[in-house]
Amino acid sequence: MPTPSNDPATSESPLAIETHGLTKRFGERTALDGIDLQVPRGSAFGFLGPNGAGKTTIIRTLLGLTHANAGTMQILGRPVPAERAAALQRVGAIVEEPRFHMHLTGLENLRLIAAVRGPDAYSRIEPALARVGLSERAKERVKSYSMGMRQRLGVARCLLADPLLLILDEPTNGLDPGGIQEFREMIRAMVEQEGRTVFISSHLLDEVERTCDAAAIVDRGKIITQGTIAELASAGEARHELILGVDNPDLALSTLGGNELVVDVHRSDEGLRVVLAGDPETAARLNATLVRAGVGVTRLEPVRHSLEQRFLEITARLDEAPGDAPASATHEELPS
Amino acid sequence: MTAIALRMTGADFLKLRRKRWLVLLSLFLTLGILLIIYAVTVIEHASNPAKLGVQGGYGPAGGAKNFSDGMPVLALFFGPLAAILIGIEAGTGDASAGVFRDLVVTGRSRVALFASRVPAALALCWAVVLSGFVLLLLGSIVFASNLPTPGTSLVLNSLAFTLLATGVLCVISVGFAAFTTSRAGAIVTLIAWQIVASPLIAHISSLGSARKAILSQAITHFSPVSVEGRHGATVAMSQGTALLVVVAWLVVFLALGAWRTRTIDA
Numbered sequence: 001m002p003t004p005s006n007d008p009a010t011s012e013s014p015l016a017i018e019t020h021g022l023t024k025r026f027g028e029r030t031a032l033d034g035i036d037l038q039v040p041r042g043s044a045f046g047f048l049g050p051n052g053a054g055k056t057t058i059i060r061t062l063l064g065l066t067h068a069n070a071g072t073m074q075i076l077g078r079p080v081p082a083e084r085a086a087a088l089q090r091v092g093a094i095v096e097e098p099r100f101h102m103h104l105t106g107l108e109n110l111r112l113i114a115a116v117r118g119p120d121a122y123s124r125i126e127p128a129l130a131r132v133g134l135s136e137r138a139k140e141r142v143k144s145y146s147m148g149m150r151q152r153l154g155v156a157r158c159l160l161a162d163p164l165l166l167i168l169d170e171p172t173n174g175l176d177p178g179g180i181q182e183f184r185e186m187i188r189a190m191v192e193q194e195g196r197t198v199f200i201s202s203h204l205l206d207e208v209e210r211t212c213d214a215a216a217i218v219d220r221g222k223i224i225t226q227g228t229i230a231e232l233a234s235a236g237e238a239r240h241e242l243i244l245g246v247d248n249p250d251l252a253l254s255t256l257g258g259n260e261l262v263v264d265v266h267r268s269d270e271g272l273r274v275v276l277a278g279d280p281e282t283a284a285r286l287n288a289t290l291v292r293a294g295v296g297v298t299r300l301e302p303v304r305h306s307l308e309q310r311f312l313e314i315t316a317r318l319d320e321a322p323g324d325a326p327a328s329a330t331h332e333e334l335p336s
Numbered sequence: 337m338t339a340i341a342l343r344m345t346g347a348d349f350l351k352l353r354r355k356r357w358l359v360l361l362s363l364f365l366t367l368g369i370l371l372i373i374y375a376v377t378v379i380e381h382a383s384n385p386a387k388l389g390v391q392g393g394y395g396p397a398g399g400a401k402n403f404s405d406g407m408p409v410l411a412l413f414f415g416p417l418a419a420i421l422i423g424i425e426a427g428t429g430d431a432s433a434g435v436f437r438d439l440v441v442t443g444r445s446r447v448a449l450f451a452s453r454v455p456a457a458l459a460l461c462w463a464v465v466l467s468g469f470v471l472l473l474l475g476s477i478v479f480a481s482n483l484p485t486p487g488t489s490l491v492l493n494s495l496a497f498t499l500l501a502t503g504v505l506c507v508i509s510v511g512f513a514a515f516t517t518s519r520a521g522a523i524v525t526l527i528a529w530q531i532v533a534s535p536l537i538a539h540i541s542s543l544g545s546a547r548k549a550i551l552s553q554a555i556t557h558f559s560p561v562s563v564e565g566r567h568g569a570t571v572a573m574s575q576g577t578a579l580l581v582v583v584a585w586l587v588v589f590l591a592l593g594a595w596r597t598r599t600i601d602a
Contacts, residue, residue: 063441065437065441065602066602085445088441091441091443093438093441098438099433099434099435099438100433100435101351101435102433103355103356104351108350108354111350113438115340115343116340116344116444117442117444119339157438
């Protein structure tokens with residue numbers, strides 16, 4: 001039962017999660033390498049990275065499922081592990097996949113957690129089941145549930161804490177498209193209508209882009225960049241690109257090849273792909289140059305970068321230069 | 337116990353009692369085996385009853401003597417097997433179902449999570465053992481024929497001993513299972529220790545008084561009926577030493593289980 005003195009809701013910290021220099025090693029392997037993470041309250045925050053990047057490890061470390069080797073962490077303004085019990089009082093989490101006692105019903109599984117959380121949690125069982133649409137099936141054994149139903153029951157289990165912070169690890173795994181859409185709407189409602197913070201780890205960029213307000217990209221145990229989704233996606237537009245449709249591609253290539261306005265030009269499926277040296281206004285001058293050279297321009301379209309493209313750019317660069325790339329990328333790519 | 341601790345124990349008891357295979361197997365070991373023994377002895381007695389002054393034949397299935405013979409079968413052999421199964425399930429159930437981490441992320445102390453398993457396991461263990469004891473007692477009265485039935489003192493002492501012997505094994509199993517985190521490994525190890533290794537080691541006289549540390553040897557010293565030479569009871573020791581050995585086993589395995597639960601990656 002939260003009291004004014006230990007309820008994380010009363011903490012003044014604007015951050016739901018804050019880590020500094022968080023490091024976790026498994027023997028010789030460094031799974032988390034000095035992670036500095038700031039997750040603002042009242043947002044849906046995506047934690048993006050390829051498989052094996054360290055997403056689940058940071059969640060497990062934050063929740064006290066495993067110990068950090070170095071660094072500091074705060075959850076809802078409370079230092080962990082020092083004040084772990086108070087910090088986790090209003091935290092709900094699904095780590096990896098939601099697991100249950102399969103021989104018990106959905107309702108009984110929630111009662112088990114309510115028994116551990118405290119008396120208030122019992123009164124939240126029915127509303128939580130209704131919220132995730134499982135009231136009708138609550139008295140069936142969990143082993144008869146589909147993967148999607150188990151995910152929803154996992155969310156219901158989180159809601160027993162009346163969470164200020166939900167930590168969801170790959171939450172749409174195993175959901176069908178309809179289930180993913182429902183899940184996305186539920187997350188947005190939790191953030192926008194109820195003011196909760198939702199931290200979602202995922203390797204699905206599209207999912208994070210559609211669901212989250214902000215994100216961090218992690219790879220090989222390091223945060224590569226973090227910011228709002230718009231900032232992350234637009235950061236790539238510092239390298240302005242155009243797709244050109246022309247009537248004479250060979251002439252256009254030779255014209256643009258040595259031009260000072262162009263960093264790179266090459267053929268693509270859509271036409272000529274041009275990386276500009278300057279800002280987007282350069283496109284008009286480029287068009288004039290081509291027309292003067294006798295090239296008919298049929299299409300001139302700026303390339304819009306999605307988060308997925310940014311993510312692929314960053315991870316591809318890391319693959320090319322493993323070792324020093326992550327540190328430099330952190331500073332170069334951070335949105336202003 | 338606080339209200340939360342009671343609720344947590346209730347939740348752990350729910351997990352155990354809804355495991356159908358566990359309850360049925362435990363009931364078979366405590367109730368079923370005794371039913372079979374009674375069935376056989378009743379049929380033997382009915383088909384060839386012992387007659388006064390005539391050699392051969394079978395005596396009645398009930399009576400105080402048969403109660404005294406049957407009680408150690410329940411308290412020292414089949415009861416402990418059921419206790420081990422229940423204790424190990426309580427000790428590993430959350431981890432093997434993958435829900436231990438969900439309990440940990442509630443922020444509740446890991447030691448509290450471990451501690452609530454012990455009374456829950458004891459409750460189920462004693463419930464099934466008690467059912468076997470009641471059958472043993474009823475059989476000894478119903479099938480006593482002309483034999484004396486067990487007295488109140490013998491019945492109460494036997495009940496206390498049966499609960500002690502099975503309870504100790506159950507609690508140790510909870511701790512050992514939580515320590516090893518392997519259900520199969522813990523079952524094989526504890527049953528092999530209890531049924532095979534303990535009696536064998538107890539018979540190695542060259543080990544001398546070191547054999548007093550064997551749990552089953554210590555427990556048998558609290559038996560209200562003589563079990564010397566039976567069920568592996570061979571090592572002499574005082575009641576005080578026996579009590580010390582039992583307490584030491586409990587403390588060590590509870591501490592190991594709690595330590596492992598507190599430190600393991602969930």
